[in-house]
Amino acid sequence: MSKQTIEAWVSKIPKLERDQPLIVLGDTAYTPNQVLSEVSRGTALGNQLQQKIEAGKFSPAMDKYALALLRLRERLGKMPSDARIAHGGKVFSPQELLKEVEAGTPIGRSFIEAEVKRTEEVLK
Amino acid sequence: MKTEEKVGLWAFSGVVVLAFLSLGLRPPPPPPPRQIRFLSKQLLMGIPEDDSPCADEPVLIWGAAPLQKFANEVGASAIEADALPENLRSAILQEIPQQLYLFGHGQTWVYTSEKCKYFFTDPVHNGLNLDLVKDRYCHLLSCLTAQTLGPEIIKAGAKGYFGYYEPFELVLKVAPGSGRFVDAPVCGDIEIAIALLQGERDLKTIYNRGVARYNEEINYWGKHWAEESCDGVRIAEQEAQMLISVLIHNRDALRYYPIAQ
Numbered sequence: 001m002s003k004q005t006i007e008a009w010v011s012k013i014p015k016l017e018r019d020q021p022l023i024v025l026g027d028t029a030y031t032p033n034q035v036l037s038e039v040s041r042g043t044a045l046g047n048q049l050q051q052k053i054e055a056g057k058f059s060p061a062m063d064k065y066a067l068a069l070l071r072l073r074e075r076l077g078k079m080p081s082d083a084r085i086a087h088g089g090k091v092f093s094p095q096e097l098l099k100e101v102e103a104g105t106p107i108g109r110s111f112i113e114a115e116v117k118r119t120e121e122v123l124k
Numbered sequence: 125m126k127t128e129e130k131v132g133l134w135a136f137s138g139v140v141v142l143a144f145l146s147l148g149l150r151p152p153p154p155p156p157p158r159q160i161r162f163l164s165k166q167l168l169m170g171i172p173e174d175d176s177p178c179a180d181e182p183v184l185i186w187g188a189a190p191l192q193k194f195a196n197e198v199g200a201s202a203i204e205a206d207a208l209p210e211n212l213r214s215a216i217l218q219e220i221p222q223q224l225y226l227f228g229h230g231q232t233w234v235y236t237s238e239k240c241k242y243f244f245t246d247p248v249h250n251g252l253n254l255d256l257v258k259d260r261y262c263h264l265l266s267c268l269t270a271q272t273l274g275p276e277i278i279k280a281g282a283k284g285y286f287g288y289y290e291p292f293e294l295v296l297k298v299a300p301g302s303g304r305f306v307d308a309p310v311c312g313d314i315e316i317a318i319a320l321l322q323g324e325r326d327l328k329t330i331y332n333r334g335v336a337r338y339n340e341e342i343n344y345w346g347k348h349w350a351e352e353s354c355d356g357v358r359i360a361e362q363e364a365q366m367l368i369s370v371l372i373h374n375r376d377a378l379r380y381y382p383i384a385q
Contacts, residue, residue, distance in 0.1 A: 014346025016364055079362040084181075085370070088267040088291030089229050091181040094362075110290065114373040121342075121372075
């Protein structure tokens, strides 16, 4: 797989996703733009990431859950503090929702599951 | 109201205004907007706004805005701040709509209207107002009712049910806002109402249209989030990401049940 192929792969990913962690390798998750940067520089890491993308075997279920958690942590940590998320009759600030996610409550798990689905759809 | 009737009404209004002007009089001020509009026999919407007795913070007000806009666009009968159970019931009996589109808080066994008052309940909880669903399409934009109440609505003779198996989600800005960001979480749900209004009767097709509309919105925000704002305030990248998460959740919580065989 060439750099052009990775460029084409990144170009198919929605812009909003390109700086979010998406590809798990070992204990680290890389964003599509990080993957492209590594591949462009011809690093060993880039080669490994490239092979993973080429094989299309992205993440086992445990990794998907951890990846979703990581993405939510990043997002909720950076969200404007005046934003609100309503889940049924309950309204959460980003910080309150992060607590639900971290504690693995039913509400937190519901957001993690949606995030797992999102990463699967992006990688389809 | 038919188009010819609307045109006739406009023409009549014009004559009245000219008559007042020719007499040197000012026409009377327009009447204040009514809370209850009866314009269409096909679709009746319940759009309550006050959930103070059951919500820690107001939620309905956020979902109500795009629904009110939709009701205005299609000329649907809509009961808004007066969407109390007795008003909804009498409106359904008076209007005889083919299609009910009701927004409000819900649980597995209950749909609530204005001030969180019970409107539909399952038979274990007295089967409140289930006599009203017979031969109608019943569409509830409400949490969890697909679990128990939805099947009971079908057993009570509805032609079809649309609703949600999980809590419905919204992303909010602190100040009430308008625009695509505010409308997005209910876009797929409104598509169902549009499909029914357009005469589509295959429930699977209608459901697929709802799902496709949610997907369209997910794709839009993935590409165009940076161009969007809400009342002049730019949507943050993380807000757009959270909106996508909410759209996925709502899409996958949507259910439909066809008429009982």
